[in-house]
Amino acid sequence: MWILSAAGCRWAGAVGALAIAVGGYAAGSLPEREPWGLWAPRGSALTTAGAALAYLGLTVLVAAWWRYGVLLRRAGRSDGEDREAARRVGGATGVRDARARAVVVTLGWWTAPLVLAPPLYSADVYSYIAQGAMVLEGYDVYGAGPSVLGPGDLGVDAAASVGGHWTDTPAPYGPVFLVLAQAVVKVTGGEIVPAVFGMRLIALAALALIVWAVRGLAGGRGGFGGGDAAGGAGSDAGVAGALWLAALNPLLLIHVVGGMHNDGLMIGLMLGGVLLATRGRWVLGCVLVGLAMMIKSPAAVALLFIGVMVARAQGGVRGVVKGLVLPGLVAGAVAVGATVAAGTGFGWLRTQSVAGAIHTALSVTSDVGQGLGLLLADDPDPVKGLVQKLGLAVAVALVLALAWRSWQGRIDPVRGLGLALVALVALSPMVQPWYLLWGVCVVAVVGWDGRWGQVLAVLSGALVYETALSGATPWYGFVMAGAVAGVGLVGAGLVGVRRAPREGHVLGGAVPLVGGRRERTRP
Numbered sequence: 001m002w003i004l005s006a007a008g009c010r011w012a013g014a015v016g017a018l019a020i021a022v023g024g025y026a027a028g029s030l031p032e033r034e035p036w037g038l039w040a041p042r043g044s045a046l047t048t049a050g051a052a053l054a055y056l057g058l059t060v061l062v063a064a065w066w067r068y069g070v071l072l073r074r075a076g077r078s079d080g081e082d083r084e085a086a087r088r089v090g091g092a093t094g095v096r097d098a099r100a101r102a103v104v105v106t107l108g109w110w111t112a113p114l115v116l117a118p119p120l121y122s123a124d125v126y127s128y129i130a131q132g133a134m135v136l137e138g139y140d141v142y143g144a145g146p147s148v149l150g151p152g153d154l155g156v157d158a159a160a161s162v163g164g165h166w167t168d169t170p171a172p173y174g175p176v177f178l179v180l181a182q183a184v185v186k187v188t189g190g191e192i193v194p195a196v197f198g199m200r201l202i203a204l205a206a207l208a209l210i211v212w213a214v215r216g217l218a219g220g221r222g223g224f225g226g227g228d229a230a231g232g233a234g235s236d237a238g239v240a241g242a243l244w245l246a247a248l249n250p251l252l253l254i255h256v257v258g259g260m261h262n263d264g265l266m267i268g269l270m271l272g273g274v275l276l277a278t279r280g281r282w283v284l285g286c287v288l289v290g291l292a293m294m295i296k297s298p299a300a301v302a303l304l305f306i307g308v309m310v311a312r313a314q315g316g317v318r319g320v321v322k323g324l325v326l327p328g329l330v331a332g333a334v335a336v337g338a339t340v341a342a343g344t345g346f347g348w349l350r351t352q353s354v355a356g357a358i359h360t361a362l363s364v365t366s367d368v369g370q371g372l373g374l375l376l377a378d379d380p381d382p383v384k385g386l387v388q389k390l391g392l393a394v395a396v397a398l399v400l401a402l403a404w405r406s407w408q409g410r411i412d413p414v415r416g417l418g419l420a421l422v423a424l425v426a427l428s429p430m431v432q433p434w435y436l437l438w439g440v441c442v443v444a445v446v447g448w449d450g451r452w453g454q455v456l457a458v459l460s461g462a463l464v465y466e467t468a469l470s471g472a473t474p475w476y477g478f479v480m481a482g483a484v485a486g487v488g489l490v491g492a493g494l495v496g497v498r499r500a501p502r503e504g505h506v507l508g509g510a511v512p513l514v515g516g517r518r519e520r521t522r523p
Contacts, residue, residue, distance in 0.1 A: 013064035020059025026050025076237030089177035099240035120258030132181030142347025154190030170275030174294030175342035218242035245444035255434035290334025365391030419440030
């Protein structure tokens with residue numbers, strides 16, 4: 001059937017994205033005040049219809065994305081069987097580039113409908129605009145929330161649209177992001193519609209940065225930690241597959257392009273830094289990671305694994321000392337310089353934990369801590385705080401263990417970084433669906449078709465349902481996400497089936513799957 005082909009998937013995903021965008025005009029994260037009348041409330045009946053249309057479009061988008069991944073996986077196996085034929089028609093690199101370009105074209109098709117949509121799945125962009133306005137108006141963005149903006153201030157309409165606890169929450173973001181938000185507000189005069197589109201331009205730049213870095217990393221991963229599995233990192237289909245999981249991912253499209261979350265920019269800069277480090281330009285790589293840290297602090301984890309690369313490349317005690325010390329010094333210098341240049345002060349050092357005070361149902365440690373606190377004490381907060389701290393301690397231990405294994409040469413440092421970020425998210429006191437992308441985009445370049453890659457792909461396809469188009473988190477969103485995750489894990493053979501022995505898989509795990517069937521990898 002045509003609809004099951006790559007071209008059919010491209011069209012189906014574009015139609016799904018268009019349905020999401022159209023639904024967003026009725027049921028998106030619309031502002032409280034918007035003088036242009038473009039994103040005004042449409043009434044309950046139209047809002048319900050818009051939400052239903054968006055859910056339908058989202059399902060079509062996820063299905064098209066998953067089918068596209070199956071086709072890429074099969075193409076990877078064909079590469080192994082037809083390597084000589086591929087060389088005769090232009091070489092393996094040409095085939096790989098053609099597939100990667102096809103994925104990028106598909107990405108363009110799926111992104112285009114979302115570009116002119118209102119904010120989708122989150123109201124965070126209003127916080128970004130309001131915080132940029134606070135900097136321009138002379139407020140301490142690390143000492144107060146957007147509620148301090150009053151009549152006559154720039155960004156007051158955006159501040160009125162900030163949701164829930166975030167109204168009075170200081171900015172947890174670094175000065176580099178605040179400078180960008182400030183620039184958007186200055187150029188647009190704080191008018192909410194142009195400011196939103198200004199933030200979306202930043203999100204699109206972040207997406208382009210991710211595409212560039214993923215192509216570079218996946219295209220050069222044929223050596224250390226690589227594998228012979230079809231479609232693996234460094235193979236003809238490896239670049240296309242990495243782009244499929246990292247950039248074409250519906251979780252990224254709806255939350256980075258649609259919701260304009262600054263996580264996309266953090267990921268793009270971090271991946272760019274890792275790419276440069278793998279090419280031996282680790283100082284410049286640490287500069288990019290330092291800039292990523294000044295968007296959001298979790299990017300600092302990459303410094304540890306860049307340090308591992310430096311230590312392994314240099315060798316000996318000198319290499320270890322250099323790897324442990326110099327990446328941090330470079331990134332630290334960037335952080336200090338960026339903070340001084342921005343003029344926003346060092347308040348970001350004390351606001352890194354403010355988000356953890358807000359309970360999110362996806363945080364396992366927060367849920368367990370809250371439950372134990374209600375059972376064991378009159379005030380659950382101390383118990384909850386203790387469990388959250390224990391979770392972070394375990395996350396740190398896992399990060400260090402992965403770095404140690406990377407230094408020993410047992411796993412690729414890039415893979416170690418991806419798994420470390422996944423562990424950090426899983427044990428964080430605050431977890432949002434799009435946080436999963438921190439690790440997904442890194443794991444994609446070393447094992448998009450491996451066991452971890454497939455698990456993360458299933459979770460990506462499930463977590464898109466957790467948040468409603470309006471940014472709310474209704475109970476049925478968790479039910480849908482759980483159902484999709486269960487069906488996906490079982491359908492892909494990741495749970496509930498007997499595993500074949502390990503056999504040269506990219507991630508050293510289960511034998512690769514094609515369309516949900518276990519297939520033996522050739523040696």
